[in-house]
Amino acid sequence: MQKIYVKAYGKINLGLDVLRKREDGYHDLRMIMQTVGIYDGIEIRRVKKSGIHIKCNVKSVPTDESNLVYKAAKLLMDEFNIIDGLEINIEKVIPVAAGMAGGSSDCAATLVGINRMFNIGLSETQLRERGVKLGADVPYCIMGGTALAEGIGEKLTKLSDAPSCKVLLVKPPIDVSTGFVYGNLKIDENTKHPDIDVMLKGIENNDYKAVSDNIGNVLESVTIPAYPIISEIKEDMLELGADNSLMSGSGPTVFGLFTDEDNIAQAYKVLSIKYPDAQIYVTELV
Ligand code: ATP
Incomplete structure (x- = not known):
């Protein structure tokens, strides 16, 4: 070859x-x-x-x-x-x-x-x-x-495939070091942990709502205070009809889960204007 x-x-x-x-x-x-x-x-x-x-x-x-x-x-x-x-x-x-x-x-x-x-x-x-x-x-x-x-x-x-939905990805024009995020992470009794077990059940039962309601990322506790634009984008997505939104990995990409095609198309348009320097994609789970 x-x-x-x-x-x-x-x-x-x-x-x-x-x-x-x-x-x-x-x-x-x-x-x-x-x-x-x-x-x-x-x-x-x-x-x-x-x-x-x-x-x-x-x-x-x-x-x-x-x-x-x-x-x-x-x-x-x-x-x-x-x-x-x-x-x-x-x-x-x-x-x-x-x-x-x-x-x-x-x-x-x-x-x-x-x-x-x-x-x-x-x-x-x-x-x-x-x-x-x-x-x-x-x-x-x-x-x-x-x-x-x-x-x-x-x-x-x-795992079995997660329930299908549309995904809006927004990467704001900031660089976040993975080392910085893990280096500043404190895990103690006050940490709000996402319920991974509930999500595993949701995936097993192909229950979109259980998955969407329970998405969570403990690293947001470090990245968001340092880069508040991430929570702004999350809120924008919810206002624009996302079922839920979350930061991916150590950030700064934010994803929104959508079931309504018109809502995601509209959110793409609005956020492209609001964040002209961001990388924005409409995609799906594969
Ligand atoms: P992760 O989600 O695993 O933390 P990431 O999305 O934060 O990954 P990458 O896009 O993989 O980060 O890039 C992190 C750094 O790795 C970049 O700044 C770049 O210098 C370096 N790098 C090495 N190889 C590659 C590659 N093939 N593509 C992109 N970046 C690369």
Whole structure:
């Protein structure tokens, strides 16, 4: 195979709970992960020039060894003695540093793409074992769909598809460091934890209201006070007819769940005018 194209889907967290800080500095999490319909395109091509050459349409994304796509390609090429030169073109659509696991998803798609292109024959489980070395969200991005993620995010349980709905994504033009958010998170008796178990039941019963009513993200307690625009966007969405709205991951992307097509179309219009520098998408759960 001379080239391959793989879609790298973005994710939102329908639920994100932090149970405790661990000795090793990581946090034990309990998250409901959900793929959404916007994706980056990853095209991998054999080229004459040896080495791994990354290209990306977004300037702020590094194209050197620090790119997770580079790391994914290198990991498999080293392990399976692949000596071909590769050019990997990342066509980004998923907002960068947004809480939507864009980099992790690109990384996952690269592992999947190289495995296929070179007929390596690794199973999904074997790819996930390699993915976790590159990032806690990478195994989930390989799996996709609706899943419960525990541990640091790598312990995955596949769930039935969440009840379908439309999703409005708004990424305001601010950068939020994931390190800042976890570094300033305090988990104590006052922490308001989302009810992940109720949401698991809701998903099992295909009960949209139970899911929509119970979305929650413990990281909002850090990100929102630092960036109040996030709660403003959440409120805007509710006023514009969202069934509920929440920050994804460590932010700053806000998502709104909608069942009414007219409402989401109108919300898209209104928020595009109010936040002209935001990245805004209408999509769905996939
Ligand atoms: P998460 O939801 O996992 O916290 P995120 O949406 O917050 O992810 P990313 O979009 O993955 O964040 O980007 C975080 C940083 O990672 C970027 O600022 C960028 O420098 C770096 N990075 C490395 N590889 C990539 C990639 N392929 N795409 C985007 N960013 C990348």
